[in-house]
Amino acid sequence: METVLQLYFVYVDDVVIASPDLNQVQQIKKHLDDAFHIKDLGHLKFFLGLEIARNSSGISMTQRKYTLELLEETDFIHCKPAKTPMVTSKRFSRDTDEKLEDISQYRRLVGKLLYLTITRPDISYATQQLSQFLDCPTNVHMQAAHRILRYIKAAPGQGLFFSATSSLQLKGFTDSDWVACPDTMRSVTGFCIFLGSSLITWKSKKQVTISRSSSEAEYRALASTSCEI
Structure with a gap:
């Protein structure tokens, strides 16, 4: 008997079901509905800040709405875009500059940028560098985080594409x-x-x-x- 691959993504009360067999997907949804009375939202389009679009060419995944909300929240929505996420010759350390008095804002920003790396591998290195200083950020670290915001401002809808061919x-x-x-x-x-x-x-x-x-x-x-x- 042939085994059909099925994937389940569960976060609290949100569930994504993936399978090449649509009949099995319908059976699973019916079983869940009988037990919990679920609300079927149809084909996957939005999940935890991820925007998914599909056609015959493949599947694209972005975080455009999440990115724009982040830029609005940090007042960088009208900033001048940067061409790169960081200055490649820059080496960050704990004693680079004066320590920030309030580190909570830096922690929130870096945390949101880390979540954005789900669809933006181009900021992974820069964000990894800044995540090392969550306990002792300086003004230089915050300026570097702001540069990442200016970089994603240039293309907030950039993401991943999984080709069907x-x-x-x-x-x-x-x-x-x-x-x-x-x-x-x-x-x-x-x-x-x-x-x-x-x-x-x-x-x-x-x-x-x-x-x-x-x-x-x-x-x-x-x-x-x-x-x-």
């Missing part, structure tokens, strides 16, 4: 930023993995140990990517 070839790309953290002297691993032309997973994370050379940092990044694959 994409091949099943798995491709991985990896790199490392040697001694990216001047406080701990640890490097950062970055990778992205594609299924055909569709980006399916990515990460930017500080390495757990100190690499004594850029080559060692590259090998550690390659090992992490291999494990992910």
